[in-house]
Amino acid sequence: DQIWSNSKFKVCLKVQEKADSMDIIKCPDAALMKQTGRFYLQVGYNEIFVQGQSAWAGGKYFPSEKLKKIINTSIDFVDNVGFVNKTAEKQKINDSVKAQGEELNNVVSYLSKIAQDEGISVQQLWLDRMPNYVTVAALMKKYNIETSDGLVAPIVGEYDDPANQRQDILRLNFLNGNSIIYGVAGSGKETFISSMLFSSMYLYTPEELNYYILDFGSETLKVFEDSPLVGDVLYSNDKDKIANLFKLLSSKIEERKKLFAPFGGSYEYFSNNSDEKLPIITVVINNFEVYDDQYLTFEDTLLTLTREGSKYGVCFVITVNTPNGIRFKMRQNFNQEFVLQQNNENDYISILGNIKKNYPSKIKGRGIFKQNDEIYEFQTAYPAPRNKDPYMFIKEQCDVCSEEYNVSAESIPTLPDKITFKHVKDYIGKSTSVIIGYNKEDLSLVKYHFDMQPVNIISGQDVSLINKLLGPLVTQMSMTNQTDLVVIDADNSKLFKGMSNVQVVNSDFDKNFGKIYDFVDQLYQRFVENNYDNSIYAEDKKTTIIISGIDSFKNRLDTENKARFGSLFEKIKDLGIINIIISDSIDKIRKYENEMWYKSTVTASNGIWVGNGLTEQFTIKLTKITKELREDIPDNFCYVVLHGKVRLTQYVESFITSGEER
Numbered sequence: 001d002q003i004w005s006n007s008k009f010k011v012c013l014k015v016q017e018k019a020d021s022m023d024i025i026k027c028p029d030a031a032l033m034k035q036t037g038r039f040y041l042q043v044g045y046n047e048i049f050v051q052g053q054s055a056w057a058g059g060k061y062f063p064s065e066k067l068k069k070i071i072n073t074s075i076d077f078v079d080n081v082g083f084v085n086k087t088a089e090k091q092k093i094n095d096s097v098k099a100q101g102e103e104l105n106n107v108v109s110y111l112s113k114i115a116q117d118e119g120i121s122v123q124q125l126w127l128d129r130m131p132n133y134v135t136v137a138a139l140m141k142k143y144n145i146e147t148s149d150g151l152v153a154p155i156v157g158e159y160d161d162p163a164n165q166r167q168d169i170l171r172l173n174f175l176n177g178n179s180i181i182y183g184v185a186g187s188g189k190e191t192f193i194s195s196m197l198f199s200s201m202y203l204y205t206p207e208e209l210n211y212y213i214l215d216f217g218s219e220t221l222k223v224f225e226d227s228p229l230v231g232d233v234l235y236s237n238d239k240d241k242i243a244n245l246f247k248l249l250s251s252k253i254e255e256r257k258k259l260f261a262p263f264g265g266s267y268e269y270f271s272n273n274s275d276e277k278l279p280i281i282t283v284v285i286n287n288f289e290v291y292d293d294q295y296l297t298f299e300d301t302l303l304t305l306t307r308e309g310s311k312y313g314v315c316f317v318i319t320v321n322t323p324n325g326i327r328f329k330m331r332q333n334f335n336q337e338f339v340l341q342q343n344n345e346n347d348y349i350s351i352l353g354n355i356k357k358n359y360p361s362k363i364k365g366r367g368i369f370k371q372n373d374e375i376y377e378f379q380t381a382y383p384a385p386r387n388k389d390p391y392m393f394i395k396e397q398c399d400v401c402s403e404e405y406n407v408s409a410e411s412i413p414t415l416p417d418k419i420t421f422k423h424v425k426d427y428i429g430k431s432t433s434v435i436i437g438y439n440k441e442d443l444s445l446v447k448y449h450f451d452m453q454p455v456n457i458i459s460g461q462d463v464s465l466i467n468k469l470l471g472p473l474v475t476q477m478s479m480t481n482q483t484d485l486v487v488i489d490a491d492n493s494k495l496f497k498g499m500s501n502v503q504v505v506n507s508d509f510d511k512n513f514g515k516i517y518d519f520v521d522q523l524y525q526r527f528v529e530n531n532y533d534n535s536i537y538a539e540d541k542k543t544t545i546i547i548s549g550i551d552s553f554k555n556r557l558d559t560e561n562k563a564r565f566g567s568l569f570e571k572i573k574d575l576g577i578i579n580i581i582i583s584d585s586i587d588k589i590r591k592y593e594n595e596m597w598y599k600s601t602v603t604a605s606n607g608i609w610v611g612n613g614l615t616e617q618f619t620i621k622l623t624k625i626t627k628e629l630r631e632d633i634p635d636n637f638c639y640v641v642l643h644g645k646v647r648l649t650q651y652v653e654s655f656i657t658s659g660e661e662r
Contacts, residue, residue: 004023004024008043008044009041009042009043010024010025010041010042011039011040011041011042012024012025012030012039012040012042013030013037013038013039013054014030014031014033014034014038014039015030015031016031017031018031024042025040025042025049026042026045033051035053037053037054037055037056038051038052038053038054039051039052039053039054040052057102057103057104058102058103058104059102059103060099060101060102060103061099061100061101061102061103061105061106062098062099062100063100073089074087074088074089075087075088075089126162126165127160127162127165127166127167129160130158130159130160130167130377130378130379131379132363132364132365132366132379133382133386134157134158134379134381134382135381135382135383135384135385136155136195136198136199136202136381136382136383137385138381139155139157139158139169139381140155140199140202142169143168143169145169145203147203151171151173152173152174152175152204152208152209152280153171153172153173153174153175154171154172154195154196154197154199154200154203154204154209155169155170155171155195155196155199155203155381156170156171156172156192156195156196156199156338156380156381157169157170157192157195157365157378157379157380157381158170158378158379158381159369159376159377159378159379160376160377160378161374161376163374170369170378172196172317172336173336174209174280174282174310174315175267175268175280176335176336177310177315177334177335177336178306178309178310178315178316178317178318178333178334178335178336179315179316179317179318179334179336179337179338180317180318180319180320180326180331180334180336180337180338181193181317181318181319181320181338181340182319182320182321182322182323182325182337182338182339182340182342182347182351183319183321183339183340183341183342183367184321184322184340184341184342184343185321186341186364187340187341187364187365187367188340188341188364188365188366188367188380189217189286189319189340190217190218190220190221190286190319191364191365191380191382191383192319192338192340192365192380193221193284193286193317193319194220194221194224194382194383194390194394195380195381195382195383196317197211197213197221197224197227197229197230197284198383198394198397199381200229201227201229201397201398201401204229205229205405205407206228206229206279206405206407206408206409207277207279207407208277208279208280209229209279209280209282210229210230210231210279210280210281210282210409210410211224211227211229211230211231211282211283211284211409212230212231212232212234212245212281212282212283212284212409212412213230213232213233213234213283213284213286214234214235214242214245214283214284214285214286214291215233215234215235215284215286215287216235216236216285216286216287216288216290216291216294217286217287217290217319219235220391221233221284221286223391223394223395223398224394224398226395226398226399226402227398227401227402228401228402228404228405228407228408228409229401229408229409230409231408231409231410231411231412232245232411232412234412236290236291236294239295240414240415240440241412241414242295242298243298244412244413244414244443245283245412246298246301246302246305247442248410248412248413249281249283249305249309249314250301250304250305252281252312252314253305253308253309253312253314256278256312256313256314257312259276259278260312265311265312266311267280267311267312267313271313278313279313279409280313280314280315281309281313281314281315282315282316282317283305283314283315283316283317284316284317284318285316285317285318285319286318286319287319287321288318288319288320288325288326289320289321289325292325292326292327299330302330303329303330303333306330306333306334307333316334318334322342322343322347323347323350323351336369337351337352337369337370338367338368338369338378339351339352339360339367339368339369340360340365340366340367340380341360341362341364341366341367345359348368352368352369352370352375353370355368355370355375356375358375358376358377360377361377363379364380365379365380365381365382366378366379366380367380413443414443415438415440415443415650418636418653418654419437419438419636419650419651419652419653420652420653420654420655421652421654421655423438423652424437424445424652427445428476428479428480429479429480429482431447432449432451432482433447433448433449433450434447434448434449434450434473434476434477435447435476435652436448436469436473436608436638436640436649436651436652437638437649437650437651437652438649438650439647439648439649440637440648440649440650441647441648446640446647446649448608448640448642450544450579450581451542451579452606453579453601453602453603453606454569454572454573454578454579454580454601455569455573455579455580455581455582455598455601455602456579456580456581456582456602456606456607456608457581457582457583457589457602457606457607457608457619457620458470458473458581458582458583458607458608458610459583459584459585459586459589459607459608459609459610459619459620460585460586460609460610460611460613460638461585461586461611461612461613462585462610462611463491463549463584463585465610465611465635466583466584466585466610466611467493467495467548468610468635468636468653469608469610469638469651470495470546470548470583471495471496472651472652472653472654472655473651473652474487474495474496474499474502474546475499475655476652476655477544478499478500478501478502479501479655481501482541482542483541483542483543483544483579484503484541484542484543484544485501485502485503485543485544485546486502486503486505486516486543486544486545486546487499487502487503487504487505487545487546487548488505488506488509488512488545488546488547488548488553489504489505489506489548489549490506490509490547490548490549490550490551490552490553490556491548491549491552492506492507493548493549494506495548496548509553509556509557510556510557510558510561513557513561513568514561516545516568517561517564517567517568520568520571520572520575520578521571523537523571523575523577523578524571524572524575527574527575532574534574534575534576534577537575537576537577540577542577542578542579543577543578543579544578544579544580544581545578545579545580545581546580546581546583547580547581547582547583548583548584549583549584549588550582550583550584550588550589550592551584551588551589551591552584565597566595566596566597567597568597569597569598569600569601570596570597570600570601572601573600573601580601586613586617586619589619590617590619593619604619604620604621605620605621605622605623605641605642605643605644606620606641606642606643607619607620607641608638608639608640608641609638609639609641610638610639610651611633611635611638612632612633614629614639614646615629615630620641621644622641622644622646623643623644623645624644624645628648629646633648634650636650636651636653637649637650637651638651
């Protein structure tokens with residue numbers, strides 16, 4: 001009724017039912033017509049109401065080179081009231097000419113050809129639909145995008161604005177904050193990420209943009225690991241690397257906070273007004289649900305990074321299957337949302353709010369997003385053309401980029417599989433402390449001052465693991481030659497054979513113990529004569545005595561030397577020039593805990609523990625026992641305990657000098 005009221009002209013051909021005629025012209029006449037092509041024309045409400053006959057345009061078209069005037073030679077037979085009953089005419093048909101379609105179609109084709117020849121066209125009312133498959137390169141060419149133009153916003157697709165008859169390129173502006181890409185399996189989330197990464201290689205340099213990728217999906221993003229813009233690609237089992245990445249990002253944010261302070265604490269303002277340029281750092285987490293299940297312990301860290309990072313040029317792009325795949329508290333830190341296919345229409349509303357029934361087409365890569373309170377449909381771009389293998393196409397572009405740039409994104413700092421001389425050579429001999437290895441927590445260099453107390457402990461449950469640390473440790477001390485080294489190899493392990501600057505004792509233990517005791521006794525007598533002032537030894541070279549297998553060593557001594565065993569330790573404690581390192585399994589060292597020399601010379605809260613079982617012993621005292629200390633550690637790790645605080649350390653396993661491993 002509303003349509004009828006707002007329509008002035010109504011044309012009704014023959015209809016089947018009277019009710020249909022009543023709906024159009026408010027009378028049943030259109031249902032009573034019998035002749036083909038008859039119609040009723042109504043203007044207004046019967047201002048004009050006439051019956052008409054539509055022309056027939058379905059005649060066959062017979063082409064002819066000459067225009068002939070057709071004369072009507074037909075005879076009409078009429079009745080007594082003048083109606084034509086019959087028409088007779090002799091038709092001449094040229095059988096040699098065949099019909100080429102209908103006249104109307106040929107007329108339209110003829111007019112269309114003339115319009116094309118004369119360059120006549122009308123303005124298109126509607127833009128063509130977005131293509132279902134469009135490449136990054138095609139979009140760059142279509143929208144004439146050649147350089148970064150100062151905007152750090154990689155290309156991800158094309159969007160449609162039907163209301164304004166406009167289509168435009170879709171770019172992900174990192175300065176606008178963090179982004180979430182929603183989509184069920186197979187909707188094109190990884191294609192979205194791949195296009196973002198791929199277009200970045202065309203538009204930006206490693207000095208402008210860096211990526212770190214956490215691929216918890218099909219791991220196809222591995223193809224980008226050779227790109228100079230990508231610092232690293234991590235997977236679900238890279239727990240240590242992920243922890244180190246978050247530490248790296250936290251340190252970057254802290255550095256930039258101080259650097260951006262004179263610029264209002266804003267990355268954008270800093271970039272526009274400072275001569276120094278820093279890259280935007282973008283972290284990609286593909287399949288966030290899997291990440292969240294496995295690394296819930298990092299939730300607070302990720303919350304802080306996503307909340308504070310975007311202001312300092314550190315942003316996140318994550319992919320999620322459903323609206324419930326990310327917690328509400330985390331979602332508040334993401335202000336750009338792109339929604340690919342969802343299983344339920346209500347999911348679009350729960351993500352974007354009122355979408356005004358603008359649902360995306362059922363095409364892979366098709367989705368919707370909100371901008372300025374308007375909903376737009378977009379088509380995700382593809383990195384490679386249809387006829388190219390995507391993996392090889394991306395790989396080739398990564399290689400081209402690697403050759404073009406001399407720099408690349410900073411790699412995530414990690415511990416090597418094996419720490420050797422080359423990893424610590426720049427730090428050896430810089431101080432009196434001895435390098436143990438690298439701290440797993442913050443990758444800092446771990447040193448131990450064996451001269452801070454007279455007797456030091458290196459222990460564990462397995463002597464073979466202890467010796468793996470002790471051998472390279474003695475090698476390092478011999479290289480610096482800062483102390484006179486005496487090694488008592490009570491178990492004759494041959495671990496110290498061939499070492500330079502080392503006096504090795506592996507036989508005649510009573511004789512050698514006597515020499516050591518007499519040497520210490522002489523030093524002690526001078527110390528007593530100097531009123532117990534050890535400053536007389538300030539300029540003398542120190543001596544370090546390493547006892548490998550203290551229990552075996554004592555058991556090999558005769559009765560007299562066993563009686564003097566404890567006295568040796570007690571005399572050196574105040575001299576300040578001799579240090580002893582005792583190395584043995586914990587069950588052997590435990591025997592001496594209650595002896596006076598042990599209590600007076602060993603600091604129970606200091607020591608080095610090799611292997612598992614640190615929490616199962618009480619010889620080395622800990623201020624706090626955590627569940628991490630109960631976990632198994634690799635054979636090339638140890639615990640360095642200082643004042644009861646524990647540092648899990650990967651120790652130096654070998655020293656390579658002059659082509660020889662020691």
